[in-house]
Amino acid sequence: MQLGQVIGRVTATRKDERLVGTKLLVAQPIRLDGSLTGEPVIAVDTVGAGIGERVIYVMGSMAARALPETGAPVDAAIVGIIDTLDSLN
Amino acid sequence: MQLGQVIGRVTATRKDERLVGTKLLVAQPIRLDGSLTGEPVIAVDTVGAGIGERVIYVMGSMAARALPETGAPVDAAIVGIIDTLDSLN
Amino acid sequence: MQLGQVIGRVTATRKDERLVGTKLLVAQPIRLDGSLTGEPVIAVDTVGAGIGERVIYVMGSMAARALPETGAPVDAAIVGIIDTLDSLN
């Protein structure tokens, strides 16, 4: 899974009908110190995440497991909200 | 899923027969501010997207879910057209 | 899927027996203007592609769909030969 921060939200009226009712957030990878890195993805929120929160998100086919099984074409899902990030040092 | 913009279209006469009749668009990742980034992919359009539109596309095996189940070898599909992109700030 | 150009061919005598008889080409990603980018992959040819041709290739588990179902361990397959690439501008 990826460490990320929710940096935005997407709305889309025209979309696959199995995505209707999903909350689509934009998450960007972060490093252990919380700084942003990499490129943002659109992830379906399954845990009530909000803008600015640090989250855990799953990518690829396993992301679909986080949703009710509707056959939705989903490759990224937020599955946790980070409380603490403890680093090596 | 990825934030992208449709930047082109591909035609291919010789192709896997299960791709016949699909619309193959070229989508390039974009950032929250709409600027282009990363490398383009070829994605099957399932929502009537047009050149220049900002879209949501799915990658990997989940992309095949966006199409009628024909067993087509597809790893990217456009599944939504973005209305608004709201950022953190 | 990826936009690519066939830049080489691989021969391998010792290989998984389910790959025997496959044509293994080296494809490198290209941009819309046809220039090479990224890193090459080895893809099974399923459409009769030749050296120098611009092609569409699928990556990941969906690539296996392009082949007869033999259970071959394949993660990239050429599924189309590009006739035209129309860009935004």
Next chain:
Amino acid sequence: MQLGQVIGRVTATRKDERLVGTKLLVAQPIRLDGSLTGEPVIAVDTVGAGIGERVIYVMGSMAARALPETGAPVDAAIVGIIDTLDSLN
């Protein structure tokens, strides 16, 4: 699989219920000489790894195989602890 070093740990109270009870570690890719590279991922520990240890981790849908089959949305799992890394030279 990836060569990595465990560099941190994540706690998340609000998460997918199938992740409850899993140990979520942060692993960063390493090179053969042990130096850190690339971007960290969150991986479920299945072998009792600790902070600072060099590990083998699996990514993508195959990572879920390392866990008891609960349908958990998991795309990275630590499946081994490296004893020795022998290089070419």
Next chain:
Amino acid sequence: MQLGQVIGRVTATRKDERLVGTKLLVAQPIRLDGSLTGEPVIAVDTVGAGIGERVIYVMGSMAARALPETGAPVDAAIVGIIDTLDSLN
């Protein structure tokens, strides 16, 4: 699949029990001219590859197909040893 060179070997006493008995090699991507590029991965050897050899390796869930079906959590496997690499020019 990827073009790679075997650059090392990993031993791990503590590991997923379904990995016991597998040979874990470190493969690094190469370009058509044989020069090293990208980041190394740990791949299960299924064809008797040795240190220094140029190989074909599969990544993702398809890699598991290269092994006997034990449900092992594997996302990379060496499936061929390259005899010749013919390039465009």
